[in-house]
Amino acid sequence: MAKLRSTLITLSSLAVISLLIMIPVEAHAQETVTPSINRLTGQLTPADKPAFGEEDAERAEEIFKSRCTRCHGSIGNGRGSLASHLSPRPTDLTSAYWYKSTSVKKLKRVILGGGGAIGKSVLMPANPDLRNKPKVVAALVQYIINLAPRKTE
Numbered sequence: 001m002a003k004l005r006s007t008l009i010t011l012s013s014l015a016v017i018s019l020l021i022m023i024p025v026e027a028h029a030q031e032t033v034t035p036s037i038n039r040l041t042g043q044l045t046p047a048d049k050p051a052f053g054e055e056d057a058e059r060a061e062e063i064f065k066s067r068c069t070r071c072h073g074s075i076g077n078g079r080g081s082l083a084s085h086l087s088p089r090p091t092d093l094t095s096a097y098w099y100k101s102t103s104v105k106k107l108k109r110v111i112l113g114g115g116g117a118i119g120k121s122v123l124m125p126a127n128p129d130l131r132n133k134p135k136v137v138a139a140l141v142q143y144i145i146n147l148a149p150r151k152t153e
C-alpha cells in the first residue's frame with residue numbers, strides 16, 4: 001500500500017514537472033508567428049519561412065509608421081500626406097481588388113526593390129537596408145496583409 005502511494009506521488013510529481021516544462025514551450029510557440037494567409041482570402045500562398053517573432057513584428061510596425069504612412073496613410077488606404085502629389089497615387093492597401101492581385105512574393109519584392117522591381121511606379125521607394133533582415137520583411141508582409149480586408153472574419 002505504501003509502495004502504491006509513493007508510486008502515485010512520483011507519478012503526480014512527474015505530471016507537474018512535465019507541465020512546468022511544457023509551459024515555457026507554449027509561451028515560446030506563441031511568440032513565433034509564421035505568416036500564413038490562408039485564414040484570410042485564400043488568394044495568397046503562405047509566406048516563405050523564416051517565421052518571425054514579436055520583436056520583428058514590432059520593428060515592422062515601426063517601419064510601416066516611419067517609412068510608409070506618409071504615402072500609404074496610417075491605415076494603409078493610400079491617403080498619406082504625400083499622396084496627392086504623386087501620380088500614380090500610392091496603392092490603397094485596404095482594397096480587396098488590389099489584395100487579390102498581389103502575392104507574398106510580390107510584396108517582398110516591392111518592399112525590398114521598390115515599385116520598379118514589380119513593374120510599378122518607381123515613386124514607391126526601395127528598402128535595400130532590409131535585405132539582410134528576412135524576418136522583419138516577413139513581419140512587414142504580414143503587417144500589410146493585416147491591413148487588407150478579410151473574407152473570413
Ligand code: HEC
Nearest residue numbers: 067068071086088089090091102110115120121123124125
Ligand atoms: C513616396 C511614396 C511612397 C512611400 C514612402 C511608400 N510607397 Fe508604397 N507605393 C507608392 C506608390 C506611388 C505605389 C503605386 C505604384 C503603382 O501603382 O505603380 C506604391 C505601391 C505599393 C504597394 C503595391 C504593390 C502592388 O502589388 O501593386 C505596396 C505593397 C507598397 N507600396 C508598400 C509600401 C511599403 C510597405 C512602404 C514602406 C516600407 C511603402 N510602400 C512606402 C508610394 C510609396
